[in-house]
Structures are given as C-alpha cells and as structure tokens.
Amino acid sequence: MSENTRQALRRKISAMQFACWELHLFLDTHPNNCEAARRLEEYRQRLSQQVREYEEAFGPLNELSRDTSRWDWINGPWPWEREDNE
Numbered sequence: 001m002s003e004n005t006r007q008a009l010r011r012k013i014s015a016m017q018f019a020c021w022e023l024h025l026f027l028d029t030h031p032n033n034c035e036a037a038r039r040l041e042e043y044r045q046r047l048s049q050q051v052r053e054y055e056e057a058f059g060p061l062n063e064l065s066r067d068t069s070r071w072d073w074i075n076g077p078w079p080w081e082r083e084d085n086e
Helices: 003-029 034-058 070-074
Strands: none
Touching (some): 003 034
16 A cells, blocks of 8 residues: 555544544533434444554554554564655
8 A cells, every 4th residue: 555545544543533532521521412422432433443454554553553562663664664655
C-alpha cells in the first residue's frame, strides 16, 4: 500500500479516537444518554476495525498493539527505508 493510503488510515484513526474521547467526556456529564452510549460503542468498534486494517498493512500502530513485542519497533523498515518514499 502507498504512503497516501497509510496517511489516510492514520487520519481516519485519529478522527475516530477524537470522536470516542469526546463521547466519553459527554457521557461523564450525561451518563443516562443512551444514544451517546450506543454511538460510543459503535465508534469503538469502528476504531478497532480501522486499527486492525492499519496494522495488517503497515505493522504495529503503537507499543500497545496486539501481538507485538517490545522489539517490533526496531525491526525495519524505517520510514526512510520504505520504497514508497523514493
């Protein structure tokens, strides 16, 4: 996959993380809002799917990613070593 695809997936993940956090904060002050709770669960599932898609294509997203060891971060390629950067 291309660098543009990678960046697009990262943007989608960031947007979904933001939406989840905002809903979480909203629910702190409106704990009985069933629609917000339903939407938060939906967004969390979508975020999980997006992260899975990203990691299948590009490797671990962060140190908390599933099925990674602490040393996966140093197992290339480094960003400047990727073919799509040339």
